[in-house]
Amino acid sequence: MMLSAFDIFKIGIGPSSSHTVGPMRAALLFARSLEQRGLLERVARLRVDLFGSLGATGHGHATDQGVILGLFGDAPDTVRPETVQPRLEALRRGGTLMLLGTTPIAFDRVRDIVFRGEESLPEHPNAMRFTAFATDDAVLAEGRYFSVGGGFVVEGGQAVAQTAAVAMPHPFATGDELMAQCEANGLSVAALVLRNECAWRPEAEVRAGLLRIWGVMQQCVQRGFGIDNPLAAQALPGPLRMRRRAGELHRELLAQAGAADPLAAMDWVNAFAMAVNEENAAGGRVVTAPTNGAAGVVPAVMHYYQRFVPNASDAGIVDFLLTAAAIGMLYKTNASISGAEVGCQGEVGVACSMAAGALAAVLGGTPAQVENAAEIGMEHNLGLTCDPVGGMVQIPCVERNAMGAVKAINAARMALRGDGSHYVSLDAVIRTMKQTGEDMKSTYKETSLGGLAVNVVEC
Numbered sequence: 001m002m003l004s005a006f007d008i009f010k011i012g013i014g015p016s017s018s019h020t021v022g023p024m025r026a027a028l029l030f031a032r033s034l035e036q037r038g039l040l041e042r043v044a045r046l047r048v049d050l051f052g053s054l055g056a057t058g059h060g061h062a063t064d065q066g067v068i069l070g071l072f073g074d075a076p077d078t079v080r081p082e083t084v085q086p087r088l089e090a091l092r093r094g095g096t097l098m099l100l101g102t103t104p105i106a107f108d109r110v111r112d113i114v115f116r117g118e119e120s121l122p123e124h125p126n127a128m129r130f131t132a133f134a135t136d137d138a139v140l141a142e143g144r145y146f147s148v149g150g151g152f153v154v155e156g157g158q159a160v161a162q163t164a165a166v167a168m169p170h171p172f173a174t175g176d177e178l179m180a181q182c183e184a185n186g187l188s189v190a191a192l193v194l195r196n197e198c199a200w201r202p203e204a205e206v207r208a209g210l211l212r213i214w215g216v217m218q219q220c221v222q223r224g225f226g227i228d229n230p231l232a233a234q235a236l237p238g239p240l241r242m243r244r245r246a247g248e249l250h251r252e253l254l255a256q257a258g259a260a261d262p263l264a265a266m267d268w269v270n271a272f273a274m275a276v277n278e279e280n281a282a283g284g285r286v287v288t289a290p291t292n293g294a295a296g297v298v299p300a301v302m303h304y305y306q307r308f309v310p311n312a313s314d315a316g317i318v319d320f321l322l323t324a325a326a327i328g329m330l331y332k333t334n335a336s337i338s339g340a341e342v343g344c345q346g347e348v349g350v351a352c353s354m355a356a357g358a359l360a361a362v363l364g365g366t367p368a369q370v371e372n373a374a375e376i377g378m379e380h381n382l383g384l385t386c387d388p389v390g391g392m393v394q395i396p397c398v399e400r401n402a403m404g405a406v407k408a409i410n411a412a413r414m415a416l417r418g419d420g421s422h423y424v425s426l427d428a429v430i431r432t433m434k435q436t437g438e439d440m441k442s443t444y445k446e447t448s449l450g451g452l453a454v455n456v457v458e459c
Contacts (some may be wrong), residue, residue, distance in 0.1 A: 002168045003332060005206075005325035006152065006196055008286045009213045010151050013084075014280035015393040017292040018126055018338055018446075019054060019061030022147025024079075024167075027070025029102050029155060030130040030143045033133055035361035046071065053340035054147065056117030057180040059392025060238060061285065064113045071107075073100040074436055076151065081284050108259065110353040115200035117447070122301065124148055125340040125445065136395040137425070148291045149338030149346065168196045174284025175330055175371055175426035178256045186271055188359060189370050190319035192209040193326045201295035210313045210321045211314060216301040220286050224275025225250040238392045243283075246275035255281040267310050273300035281394045290328045290337045290350055293386075293393050296353035296401030298324055301359050301408050309363065316362045321322050324358035327374045335434035339386035344400065349381030352404040353426075356411035362413065368420025375426040382429070385444035387451030396452060 002241035012021040027048070034040045045432060046230055048067050050058050058064060069079055072087070088109075091097055122126035124146040132140040146154040151177070160284040168415035170185065170192050172178040197206045226247035236242040249271045252262070261267075264310045276296035280286045302320055328337070331350045336342045357374030365373065389395040443450030 001314050002171055004200060005193060005322055006125070006209060006324045007152075008208075008288075008332070009211070009321060010292050011078065011216050011285065012151055012288055012292065013079060013081050013285055014283045014292055014295075016061040016063075016150040016297075017290075018056060018149050018340060020065045020066040020146045021028060021076045021151040021288065022066075022149075023050075023054065023063050023128060024066035024070040024074065024076050024152050025151065025153045026128050026145035026147065026155075026409050027067045027130065028075060029070075029072065029145065029153065031071050031073065033143060034141060035100060039132065039140050040099060042071070042134055042454050043099060043105055044430065045106050045133050046099075046112055047131045049116055049129040049131075050078040050114065050147075051116045051127040051129070053405035053446045054118040054126050054128060055115040055119070055303055056449065057391030058115055058117075060448070061386065061393065064109055065283075066095070067113060068107075068109065071099055072416055073099060084283065086365045121146075122380050123440070124154070124338075127336065135314040138163065140407050143168055150332065151288050151335055152332070161293065168199055170196055175374075175430070178326060178330070179367055179371055183354040187356075188319070188323075188371045189326050189367050190322040193322040197322070200392075207318050211319050213321060214302065214317050216285060216287050217289075218424045219301065220277050220279050220284065220295075221272055221275045221299060221303060223284055224279040225271070231282065232278075236278065236392075236394055237283070238390060240390055240392065240393065240394055242281075242398075244278045244392050246278050247273055249274065254439075259419065265304065268307060269300050269304050269405050269434070270402040272303040273297060273405045275397055276300065277393070277398040277401045281392065281398065289324075289333045290332065290340070290354065291347045293339060293344070293397050294347040294351035294401060294404065296398075297348060297404040297408060298355045298358070300340065300401070300405035301355040304405070305359060305362055305410060310449065312362075320358040323361040324354040324369060327357045327426075331430055331433075334430050336437060342433065343383040343384055343440050343445050344383050344386040345378070346437060347386065348400050348404040348428065349384050351401075352381055352408045352411070355405065355408035356415070359409060363418050365412070366420050369415045369418070372418060372420055372422045373412045373415035375422065375424055375429050376414055377408050378426075378429045378433060379424060380407065380411075382433060383440075386446040387442065387444055387453045388446065388448055389453050389456045391448040391453070396458070
């Protein structure tokens with residue numbers, strides 16, 4: 001089944017698409033399944049077992065928080081971040097969870113959510129098991145879910161459809177097929193993807209939806225800068241107590257406006273990316289692009305386009321997102337966007353590839369140059385590990401997004417200096433990324449058992 005741009009770009013909350021958004025969606029699916037089967041009123045208590053990476057880094061990634069919100073009946077794109085902590089505190093004090101907002105059950109966050117980081121299920125490292133019990137402790141229902149990256153959820157071995165299956169006018173599953181479709185139909189990547197999107201919804205609705213995505217990205221940057229957000233002056237949550245830097249950097253850049261600095265644009269890109277990922281780390285509203293851990297790369301490059309490219313427009317923004325989505329679909333279809341599965345090359349690496357190709361497109365690149373830019377963006381992120389300190393999406397994630405955004409801009413510029421011909425294809429680099437992820441030790445795949453996660457503590 002072809003993916004939609006709205007599968008790749010989903011509105012949610014931080015700090016993680018696979019460890020917060022995915023578990024929230026899974027918990028909501030399980031709660032709704034109880035309702036659909038007429039079991040909701042019979043539930044006395046629940047137990048949630050978190051396996052593998054979810055169990056190993058779930059505390060730092062707020063996985064238990066995501067699960068509770070889903071059981072409340074919240075969805076990632078509609079939950080109000082400012083209400084989360086007050087409701088969690090009320091649950092802690094009262095010990096009663098309103099399942100789907102209607103059915104009270106006894107619930108203790110420590111007792112009823114079990115972190116099993118030392119155990120893994122064979123299907124995927126991000127596994128969850130939900131069990132509902134009656135008053136006599138008899139099992140009413142059980143469900144297994146897998147959070148496979150970017151907020152995508154697989155239930156019991158079968159993918160939960162993000163978008164209804166329809167026949168696409170221009171289907172593609174590989175980069176070569178995408179290039180062939182563009183050439184055969186005389187279309188840019190963005191125009192081709194737009195035609196596919198119109199199989200689901202009218203063009204005006206597609207454009208409006210993508211501009212809404214852009215609006216959420218802009219709001220996230222503004223909040224990350226501390227504009228109408230006093231919480232941005234506080235340290236990031238968790239034991240690291242990391243100081244937020246995006247607001248201060250933004251103020252410095254405004255004060256230095258007009259100064260002769262040939263690299264000022266790079267400072268702005270750093271600020272944009274860090275603003276998003278600091279807001280993500282604080283549990284704010286972000287857009288998975290394609291994940292939360294990599295949510296700052298695409299918005300930062302889009303802000304670069306808007307601020308520094310002459311004649312930037314909303315039409316260019318739409319083309320940017322459509323092109324980036326096409327590239328993201330290729331990675332999701334043929335490899336992975338899960339840090340727990342392939343390391344951070346599947347998150348920041350994919351985001352860099354998406355942003356590079358999309359920027360090349362809106363700067364006038366041909367489909368071949370777009371494909372070249374996307375390939376460069378990933379080729380030089382191959383082997384990137386996921387080793388978050390303390391299991392939180394803070395170190396090295398915040399700065400890594402800034403580095404990924406700058407690298408994406410450079411990849412686009414390199415591709416535009418050529419004619420689109422290159423030796424390594426995008427398909428080849430996607431295969432290589434997948435193989436590299438399979439060979440990577442699990443200690444470097446979002447378990448916080450190796451790399452910086454170990455050595456920073458030792459220092």
